[in-house]
Amino acid sequence: MSTPNKTVKSPARSGRSLVILAVIFLGLLVTTFVQGASSVRLGLDLRGGTSVTLQPRASNEANKITTEAVDQAVTIIRQRVNSLGVAESEVTAQGSGTNRQIVISVPGDSGRRVVDLVGQTAELRFRQVLAESAGVSNPADTSTAATPAAGVSAELNAKYAALDCANAANREGTGADSPADTIVSCSREGGAKYILGPAEVLGRQVSAATAGFNPQQGVSWYVSLTFNSEGTKAFGALTNRVTTLASPLNQVAIVLDGLVVSAPRINEAIPSGNAQITGSFSQVEAQDLANVLKYGALPLAFDRGEVQQVSPTLGADQLNAGLLAGFLGLGLVVIYSLLYYRGLGLVTVGSLVIAGALVYLLFLVLGKSIGFTLTLAGIAGAIVAIGVTADSFIVFFERIRDEAREGRSLRSAIESGWLKARHTILVADAVSLIAAVLLYFFAVGGVRGFAFTLGLTTLVDLFVVFFFTKPIVSLLAGVKFFASGHPLSGLSPKSIGMKSTQVPATTLEA
Numbered sequence: 001m002s003t004p005n006k007t008v009k010s011p012a013r014s015g016r017s018l019v020i021l022a023v024i025f026l027g028l029l030v031t032t033f034v035q036g037a038s039s040v041r042l043g044l045d046l047r048g049g050t051s052v053t054l055q056p057r058a059s060n061e062a063n064k065i066t067t068e069a070v071d072q073a074v075t076i077i078r079q080r081v082n083s084l085g086v087a088e089s090e091v092t093a094q095g096s097g098t099n100r101q102i103v104i105s106v107p108g109d110s111g112r113r114v115v116d117l118v119g120q121t122a123e124l125r126f127r128q129v130l131a132e133s134a135g136v137s138n139p140a141d142t143s144t145a146a147t148p149a150a151g152v153s154a155e156l157n158a159k160y161a162a163l164d165c166a167n168a169a170n171r172e173g174t175g176a177d178s179p180a181d182t183i184v185s186c187s188r189e190g191g192a193k194y195i196l197g198p199a200e201v202l203g204r205q206v207s208a209a210t211a212g213f214n215p216q217q218g219v220s221w222y223v224s225l226t227f228n229s230e231g232t233k234a235f236g237a238l239t240n241r242v243t244t245l246a247s248p249l250n251q252v253a254i255v256l257d258g259l260v261v262s263a264p265r266i267n268e269a270i271p272s273g274n275a276q277i278t279g280s281f282s283q284v285e286a287q288d289l290a291n292v293l294k295y296g297a298l299p300l301a302f303d304r305g306e307v308q309q310v311s312p313t314l315g316a317d318q319l320n321a322g323l324l325a326g327f328l329g330l331g332l333v334v335i336y337s338l339l340y341y342r343g344l345g346l347v348t349v350g351s352l353v354i355a356g357a358l359v360y361l362l363f364l365v366l367g368k369s370i371g372f373t374l375t376l377a378g379i380a381g382a383i384v385a386i387g388v389t390a391d392s393f394i395v396f397f398e399r400i401r402d403e404a405r406e407g408r409s410l411r412s413a414i415e416s417g418w419l420k421a422r423h424t425i426l427v428a429d430a431v432s433l434i435a436a437v438l439l440y441f442f443a444v445g446g447v448r449g450f451a452f453t454l455g456l457t458t459l460v461d462l463f464v465v466f467f468f469t470k471p472i473v474s475l476l477a478g479v480k481f482f483a484s485g486h487p488l489s490g491l492s493p494k495s496i497g498m499k500s501t502q503v504p505a506t507t508l509e510a
Helices: 011-035 069-081 112-117 154-162 229-242 283-294 315-370 376-405 410-442 444-477
Strands: 047-057 090-092 101-107 124-134 183-186 193-201 206-214 218-229 252-255 259-261 275-283 301-304 308-310
Touching: 011 315, 047 069, 069 090, 069 101, 101 376, 124 206, 124 229, 154 183, 154 193, 183 259, 193 229, 193 252, 193 259, 218 229, 218 283, 229 252, 259 275, 275 283, 315 376, 315 444, 376 410, 376 444, 410 444
Parallel strands: none
Antiparallel strands: 047 101, 047 301, 047 308, 090 101, 124 193, 124 252, 183 193, 206 218, 218 275, 252 259
16 A cells, blocks of 8 residues: 655745746856956966065064064965965965075966065054155255254154155065164155154054945045054053144154055044054055955065966866866766666756856856966866765655655655755765865865865755755656656656556645
């Protein structure tokens, strides 16, 4: 006697799932069009990129070139690169002792911006302004040679008068200034020069940095800073002390790598531990500055070597062999599905096509939004995910066959089989996701690319199984070819392993 059929869900729910899939698919298409993303960004091993060598030098007597200092710099630079997205860049230290160098390789043509970002020493200091004038050189001007504030030597005043900020060499930040020294400095754009007192607040006292913009002033970008307890106390004391002084002594210069980013006038004390850096930033400049401040100052200053374009590190033969292996694996999965599941195997083919299209669109969108680049390791992650996806189909289809063998109608077998299969599918994909997350956060280099792609494609697999495979199979239950157990449907008595030749019941419940 056959098992009573369960009440099945309305096919309308399957239709809604397919509509959701179509909307998301259309949304990704529109996003790629708006972004102008026409091709997947490839990594160093597939397309080459930009490489630069940084030669360390001690920024002051306290910061000597040691193995530990170089290793610390590599860690900070790698964090800065990763903050731009999954860029698959390479940051390595080469050589030994004082001859150690840091080599940065960035995929694509945008490497110069990344190299400019990661090579900044990011020595942030807050200094009181002691003198300010136009950024031109005028050694004969005795008014600037006079001491503008107590404690400034005649030698420093002469250096201030002779400083020409129109000279590009004087606008290259070095971070070599000592916090305890009174210094002369140019503004970033060279329009002004300053005598600045000793630093009273340091970059290491900044606990957070974010970029933002003020819509009331157009697109005016700035960087918001939050100080730790030590920095909050020091910044409050500095701003409280200068508020009652005459100009320019009531200004506090924000100095990054020896250059003045801005020198705002302080009208009242700021005890809250928050500050803003303004200075006609573009969005990219504000975000880059926030990133370098967020991950701390480099322990060393660097002399930049020649920036060079590098060829792909992986030959075309190896790439073609890897892609061929992937397509062969995909082809074998398709052939197996069609031979073993017959008509039902077409659902597998359709699901793989949908999953592949979604992954490709996500690669395009993420390439523009977070700088995702695809490497051979990433391709390997996608190939591994093909097996994960195929497992999901097999678990679901076998559960349907199990239920049909017990005498259920096809529609009832699908719903009952899905309830049992989805737990197994979720557990299997959860294992892949956990592995991907752990690899991504605890590995570096190409392994992170593998982990990111594996995790992304596993999520796509879950989405496709729930919003395409299951709904399509439910709708096929109403098609006579499948419901009648046709020999080519994959659901014939022989296919599902029934001992009798009786065709499974085809009664459709309300």
